[in-house]
Structures are given as structure tokens and as C-alpha cells.
Amino acid sequence: MPADRPTDPVGKHAAGANAAAPQGVQGVQLDPVLDALDPDRDRPAHVIETRRLTLHFGSKPILSSIDMAFERGSVTALIGPTGSGKSTFLRTLNRMNDKVRGFRTDGDVVLEGRSIWAPGTDLLELRRRVGMLFQRPNPFPMSIRDNVVAGVRAHRIARGKQLDVVAEQRLREVGLWDAVKDRLGDSPFRLSGGQQQLLCLARALAVGPDVLLLDEPTSSLDPISTEYVEALLRQLAPALTLIVVTHNLAQARRVSRTTMFFYDGRLVEHGPTDALFEHPSDPQTERYVTGRIG
Numbered sequence: 001m002p003a004d005r006p007t008d009p010v011g012k013h014a015a016g017a018n019a020a021a022p023q024g025v026q027g028v029q030l031d032p033v034l035d036a037l038d039p040d041r042d043r044p045a046h047v048i049e050t051r052r053l054t055l056h057f058g059s060k061p062i063l064s065s066i067d068m069a070f071e072r073g074s075v076t077a078l079i080g081p082t083g084s085g086k087s088t089f090l091r092t093l094n095r096m097n098d099k100v101r102g103f104r105t106d107g108d109v110v111l112e113g114r115s116i117w118a119p120g121t122d123l124l125e126l127r128r129r130v131g132m133l134f135q136r137p138n139p140f141p142m143s144i145r146d147n148v149v150a151g152v153r154a155h156r157i158a159r160g161k162q163l164d165v166v167a168e169q170r171l172r173e174v175g176l177w178d179a180v181k182d183r184l185g186d187s188p189f190r191l192s193g194g195q196q197q198l199l200c201l202a203r204a205l206a207v208g209p210d211v212l213l214l215d216e217p218t219s220s221l222d223p224i225s226t227e228y229v230e231a232l233l234r235q236l237a238p239a240l241t242l243i244v245v246t247h248n249l250a251q252a253r254r255v256s257r258t259t260m261f262f263y264d265g266r267l268v269e270h271g272p273t274d275a276l277f278e279h280p281s282d283p284q285t286e287r288y289v290t291g292r293i294g
């Protein structure tokens, strides 16, 4: 098995289980003829952008004037000490903070050229396009199969027998198929934590998001599951744009191309991951990445 493929998360599946995972094509020069056929050709290079995004909860400033553009198909890591605003920033991108008491924003978040707060925005559709995976796996209280297709059903992307096809395809994509194929009707809560997280990832992928937000997706997982999830994340780009909050600096370096460093609600520095870790331009970033604050 090539080194860049995930290893077996559950000790049960055969080598073919990952065959459906997207293959990395980063850095491949497109042929001009193919380029003209590229359906993304006329879409903005940045799938999602924040423009002077400022956020308060009540009188408390949480984020101040954050400008950032996320390149289509990239993996971006968000790092910074606890309380620096990483989760709040991430949750703002699909409007999960709107209902927090005292929530107030200035500036904008623009998805494919359109404000996420534009009148008429359908929240369900926004969250289909900008999906989320949390720190603790949160399967729904329904069967394993129904978990995978819950969003697909709600959005009427598929129905009837197609749902079985979608469930199998997505479970294969995350390498869980062989472990669960004989118990698709069972509750997900007896699966291991790592398997539950993969199930949630399958569910998030099933609705075909453009962007996937991940808030410390491996911090409740054991090292083997963590390694497996990281390998999967590397394979999901460039088909998807990933934004990953992590406390694990080594993980940020392994999975991301771009890193953002947050401190006290400010985006102190962002740039290519290797450069940010090896030659940070701000002393605060340097103190954090060398383990002196955090």
C-alpha cells in the first residue's frame, strides 16, 4: 500500500476500501484544451473569503477585522491558543453563531462571490455547501446507514434504492464499509470513537459540500485513528476546500498548505505552512509555534 494512503482504521477492511477516495492532483499542469473544459474555470479562485470580519458576543469583541481568502481545493490549518477565536471564526463561516446571545458582526463572509448573509440565503443550503465536522463525533440516533444518508434525504439529492448506493459509496470513501457492511441497520453508538468520526465524515461528504470545516477533528481520537483521518483529509483536497482547527502543530504541518495563526481574536499571521512554522514573521507566532505560549 502506498505510504500516502490511509492505513486500516479498524483492522478489518481490505486494500480496496480506499479506492473511491479522491486522488491528489495538486501541482498538475492542466492542458489548455482540458482547461477550457474545466467546469471551475469561471468560478472565483477563492471559494470563500472573509472581509474585515469583526464579531462581538454582547460587548465582548471576539474577532477583529479578519481578512482571509481560502483558495479552492486547499487545506488551511487554524492554530492559536485556547480562547483565541478559532472555533468562533470557523462557525461563522456557515452561520452557526447567528443565534448566540449578543451576536453581532461587521464586515462580510463571501461564498462564491455572494455574502452568506445576503437576503434570501437558504441556511440549509449554505450548510450543505459549507459542511462541518466537530471535535466529538455526533452521530444521529438512527442506524449507521441512515446517518450517512440523513443529509442526502433532507436535501432530496437521492432517494429509494439510490440511498443504499450513496451509503455504500461514502462508507467506502472513508474506509468504513467493510467494518459496517453487515450491520448497516445497527446503532452507530457501539462503534469506536474513530469509527463514529469517520461515519460523521461520510455523512458530511454525502451532501457534496464545497467547503468542509473541521474543529479539532482528531482531538478525541486515538493515534491510529488520527493518522487515518489525517491521511483521508489529505486526499479530500483538491476536490474539497478544507479548513481545519487543530491544537496539534505537527498535524497542521502534515495536513495543510496554508496556516493561519490566531491570537486574542486577531489573525496575527497567515501564509504557506512551512514558511509560517520555519520563518514566522511575527514574534507572537514564533513564540506559539516554538511552544513558548499556548
Ligand SMILES: Nc1ncnc2c1ncn2[C@@H]1O[C@H](COP(=O)(O)OP(=O)(O)O)[C@@H](O)[C@H]1O
Residues within 6 Å of the ligand: 057, 062, 080, 081, 082, 083, 084, 085, 086, 087, 088, 089, 100, 101
Ligand atoms: N457562545 C458563546 N457566548 C459567549 N462567548 C463565547 C461563546 N463562544 C465562545 N465565546 C468566547 O469567544 C472567545 C473565543 O472562543 P473560541 O472561538 O471558542 O476560541 P478557540 O476555539 O480558539 O479556543 C472566548 O473568549 C470565548 O469565551
Ligand SMILES: [Mg+2]
Residues within 6 Å of the ligand: 086, 087, 088, 215, 245
Ligand atoms: Mg475551539
